[in-house]
Amino acid sequence: MKKQLFNLFLLCSFITANSQSKTIDTLVDVGNHKLHFKIVKGTGMPILFDSGAGNGGSVWNSILDKTSEITNATLITYARAGIGKSTIDTLQTDESKHGIISSIEDLEIGLKKLGYDKDILLVSHSYGGFLSTLYASRHPKLVKGIVLIDVNHNYYEDGIIEKEVATQDQLIAQWKISNKGTYFMAKTIIETVKIMSKISIPQSIPVVDFVNGIPYLKVPEEIERWKECHRKFVANNPNVIGITAHDCGHGIWMGNPPLVINSIAKLYANSSKQKAEILDRALQYSITACNEEKAAVLAFNNSEDDLNTWGYELLRKNENQKAAEIFKLNLALNPSSANAYDSYGEALLKTDKKEEAIKMYKKSIELNPENKNGKEVLERIAKDDTKPLN
Missing domain, CATH: 3.40.50.1820 (Alpha/Beta hydrolase fold, catalytic domain)
Known part of the structure; x- marks a missing residue:
């Protein structure tokens, strides 16, 4: 699952930070x-x-x-x-x-x-x-x-x-x-x-x-x-x-x-x-x-976040098969992570492995029922499957 970045407008940079107590x-x-x-x-x-x-x-x-x-x-x-x-x-x-x-x-x-x-x-x-x-x-x-x-x-x-x-x-x-x-x-x-x-x-x-x-x-x-x-x-x-x-x-x-x-x-x-x-x-x-x-x-290197970031960098370069392998490794190392299943599912879709991807998204939602992204992806897949053929 990607972390969203917010674009800055012109001179504005709306940024939040931790609260300061000694004031x-x-x-x-x-x-x-x-x-x-x-x-x-x-x-x-x-x-x-x-x-x-x-x-x-x-x-x-x-x-x-x-x-x-x-x-x-x-x-x-x-x-x-x-x-x-x-x-x-x-x-x-x-x-x-x-x-x-x-x-x-x-x-x-x-x-x-x-x-x-x-x-x-x-x-x-x-x-x-x-x-x-x-x-x-x-x-x-x-x-x-x-x-x-x-x-x-x-x-x-x-x-x-x-x-x-x-x-x-x-x-x-x-x-x-x-x-x-x-x-x-x-x-x-x-x-x-x-x-x-x-x-x-x-x-x-x-x-x-x-x-x-x-x-x-x-x-x-x-x-x-x-x-x-x-x-x-x-x-x-x-x-x-x-x-x-x-x-x-x-x-x-x-x-x-x-x-x-x-x-x-x-x-x-x-x-x-x-x-x-x-x-x-x-x-x-x-x-x-x-x-x-x-x-x-040191703590970040080869951590779940590190591997997830690496995988998405490969996806951005359209190196989808390599990305899928990284996400698969991340899943093997972090089998209880909903996010790892979600990311692997995204890579599988990009490598035309829809059925496997569906399994990954369903497992992600099972681990995290609040996974809105996973639910939306599954809904899109279901709609695509019901469209009549021309």
């Missing part, structure tokens, strides 16, 4: 609406996390604990207006007043009310990179470093954003009903790109710029444009370190948590009096994380 949860009035902040209290300079379009602060939950342990910093996540628990100014009917400038002003008011309008380190993802860039340009003396995670840079200039928006009418209409924050982001994104084309991060601020190793864009020209935008950004600023996150998609901190956490820690340490201690904790974390990763790889 102060609060709504802050920023004028006619409220922003939802979560704060992990620490003793040092705060780190602000700005998420991609459509995401709230919870997208960062999976790396907050370790980042807090290593840096001892106060960690701040939040959701922009109309996202998650953050409300939106319903009295403001002018769509242009819900754009990037409104978002940065909301953030500035919120941080000031919380008492975090002083020195700060920024971490941002995708669309959130616009906010980090804008905040740094407005407060160059306060921002001590920025970690950019697969942000947009200048990718959507030169008419690209207009073409993208023109293809998304149905999604934008849906967001108008179900997700006001994302709706206004989409309605103002053309103006946002124009504004951000004239703004850059001051070169006095140290930056780590991550780019994905597994592109979420599909067209080769688009992939190359995305990479080239990151290359130019690094080349044009001597205070930027560029890192390609190999084997990671758009959500790099989820694909390789130690890479992102240690980059944040290193940048943070350079502005801290506890630099040696922070770097030592980061090193210890790296050692543990590397060892745990090796253990996980």
Whole structure:
């Protein structure tokens, strides 16, 4: 049975993560609406996390604990207006007043009310990179470093954003009903790109710029444009370190948590009096994380999931007979797995062994009565068998 992957739209990356428990949860009035902040209290300079379009602060939950342990910093996540628990100014009917400038002003008011309008380190993802860039340009003396995670840079200039928006009418209409924050982001994104084309991060601020190793864009020209935008950004600023996150998609901190956490820690340490201690904790974390990763790889190799993944890779290459042999081996090693029977049944169908495939699907459903995929396959086979011959 295949695990389904979800395509990403444009700037949006709707990602979920494990919940973070060590937080102060609060709504802050920023004028006619409220922003939802979560704060992990620490003793040092705060780190602000700005998420991609459509995401709230919870997208960062999976790396907050370790980042807090290593840096001892106060960690701040939040959701922009109309996202998650953050409300939106319903009295403001002018769509242009819900754009990037409104978002940065909301953030500035919120941080000031919380008492975090002083020195700060920024971490941002995708669309959130616009906010980090804008905040740094407005407060160059306060921002001590920025970690950019697969942000947009200048990718959507030169008419690209207009073409993208023109293809998304149905999604934008849906967001108008179900997700006001994302709706206004989409309605103002053309103006946002124009504004951000004239703004850059001051070169006095140290930056780590991550780019994905597994592109979420599909067209080769688009992939190359995305990479080239990151290359130019690094080349044009001597205070930027560029890192390609190999084997990671758009959500790099989820694909390789130690890479992102240690980059944040290193940048943070350079502005801290506890630099040696922070770097030592980061090193210890790296050692543990590397060892745990090796253990996980060993556990995965030749496991049920490993063989199942291998089998589907062969199916994608139309090497159906080889795939069937792998699934058969997986079944022999895991005779009580409903998923193993289901996968083997799929390969048998592709090798024209329908009767054997039916047996596999029936056994899969016997082991797992909730196997919707198996039931649907059997229903399709039954319908095909009852069709009259021409």
